[in-house]
Amino acid sequence: MPFLHFSLLSPIVQAVKESGYTHPTPIQEKVIPLVLEKNDILARAQTGSGKSASFVLPILHLWSLSRSEGKGKIKALILTPTRELTLQVAQAFESMGKHLPIKPKVLSIIGGESIGDQLYAIQQGCDILVATSGRFLDVLKKKQMNLSHLEFFVLDEADKMLDLGFAEELELILDAIPQKRQNLLFSATYPPKMESIASKITPNPIHVTLEAEMPTVQNIHQRVIEVNPENRGPLLRHLLNTEKWEQVLVFMANKRASDNIAAKFRKYGFSADSFNGDLLQEDRNYVLEQFKKKKIRILFATDIAARGLDIDDITCVVNFDLPRSPADYIHRIGRTGRAGKSGLAISFIGFAERDHFALIEKRSKIKLPREQIEGFELIGTPPPKKKGPEPVKGKGKSKKDKARELAAKNTKDSGNQ
Template identity: 40%
Template sequence: MSFEKLRIIEPILKALKNEGYTQPTPIQEQSIPVILQRRDLFGCAQTGTGKTAAFAIPVLQLLHEQKQPEKQKKTIKALVLTPTRELAIQIQESFEAYGKFTGLNQLVIFGGVSQYAQVNALRNGVDILVATPGRLLDLMEQRYVNLNDIKLLVLDEADRMLDMGFVHDVKKIIARTPKQRQTLFFSATMAPAIRKLANTILINPAQVEVTPVATTAETIRQAVCFVEKKDKPALLLHLLTNTDIPMALVFTRTKHGANKVAAALNGRGVAAEAIHGNKSQQARQKALNQFRSKQIKVLVATDIAARGIDIDELSHVINYELPNVPETYVHRIGRTGRAGAQGIAVSFCDGEEKEFLRDIQKLITREIPVRADHPFHNDKANSGVRQPAKTPQIAGKAPGRSSWSNKRRPKRHKTIQ
């Protein structure tokens, strides 16, 4: 399947070719035709499968087909709601890249920064608005945003918006949009609360689900290291300095924990930055840019801050602390092994986290292999957690190759996120 066969218009095809994209992912292949038919859609796909392009491409095409006269002031025709600043920026960049030859413009608005530049851009006219709920609602109440002309409404990462407590803001925003609109609802999970929300805003939707709920990509090799809590800093340093890990995204459960881990790594000569909700937007963007450009080796993140991080070359995800919500594990390790690439996910588990590990293994319906070939292996932490019969090696390890490292196979096609 190619983008041409999906009947994408030439201006967008030209942009996709410029970006080097040739082949749609399954979520894109199934969603784009439905959206172009102007139907509501409920899309469920695990992270890293290309959900952004699955709605960005058809939204651009539909708006291009009904463009306003150039002399007429632009009004907001499409609204994309998303939970975090990082994800909002990523989505806006995607619209900009795919729509560069359409004549449509887009704007991203989020909190944590001055509203001055955002307000000026809104006054100049916008076709596509990408927003986080809090800042959008604030600007709406100040009468800087009018949603009366909305034709397309997109809720992206709806499950995370619920987790973050945005559901009331989202409902207030939706109530201010026209009833005659097309709504696209994307989520990584299909929990009952997600279905309930979708049922209140979608009309006779098509449903697209490209992978089973809460599964991990086969391209990701997973491992768990049993270690005492006090030895986690030493184990992390050991992995980063004694194995072939070019760059790693490290997860902690708390903002304080992220700061502490980043400071400890920098103190031992490993360049690292922390990213979380207490950081300013400027500091978060600076850390992301440093990580993408490989000026730093490690980005330490909390779960909320990590949504929207999309780095093609990310080889390793390390769960310094296991999440207490098993679905979060799937989202975390989905930062690597994206779009068919190979990735490695290593999780540290101390005695207090055994229950979290059991819940994760139950959710993903597989047992994560144990790695004991490090100086801090702790058999006591291992007790009580059911493991595979053969656990010494990660599945897929090539003979003679360190299974901590990730030698990527070349991609046959470049896919689009």
């Protein structure tokens, strides 16, 4: 079904065509009509499935129909977990609204930039505000922002926001926005905490779930290579020299590791850089832009790059260090094989990671053969599995022991009667 079938305003459809999209993705097909009918939505679909457009397009349509004259008033608030996703969503609103008779004033507010400048920009008039939750709360505390005209409240990547402590901050936000509004929540996973968060925001959302969009299947070829920790760097250099990978995204466990290995690979003559939360915002933007333009071949990143980054043509994702959770594994490998293209995901594991990767496989419903590369074989023996220490009992008796003694005493007493 082409985008025309949604009865969106023709300037929006024109912008969609110019962006190269002809048919909506499954999540867009389900969600856009529901948003246009002004329903509250709780949608679960994987990163890379086109979630952003499923709220950007209908919000632009509804906003344009009710646009009042004069200085822009904040009608839509979109909160995201990362700066990059905030900038990306703001860009989507601008590009999809560029042909509207009155263009929306879209403002993105993120950490790492002057809060004074951001407050000034808001006060000059703003129709659509896209923000990281942390910086939005910083601005909210200044009490210089009028949210009384708000009609749309969107949480994008809501599950990731929960990880960042968003649940504790939610009350402050809900107190600041009108009770009557349209709520749109998008999440890639659905942890138990999500239900309580969702119920605070909206009592009766329409649930939209697209399980089939798990990016672990079909167009992503997954490999697991067993290698000792000290040989991971040399093995990666070997693979980069022997395989024809153009753009490679390598996930590291922490910021320091990503910086150190990028510097080491540059010494070996590779076009490499690091991407992590310690970079200044302008440096983060610059590195991403260079990677998108293929001026950087290898990007060593922390999990900050696992979600929401819309980078086409990543040939290969490498889990140099395994992610902590199976859900993060899904998000990481979903950076490749996008838009119907084929992709490759490689995970390095040693003896210490075998059990953890087996758990990832179980939760992701996959089973992958283990490989070893000649010259980089996994050597040594797995460490013996240790049993945990026996529980140390306190000096006093436990409730269970007391209950057992009481039951035994009662039995004895009844036998003596």
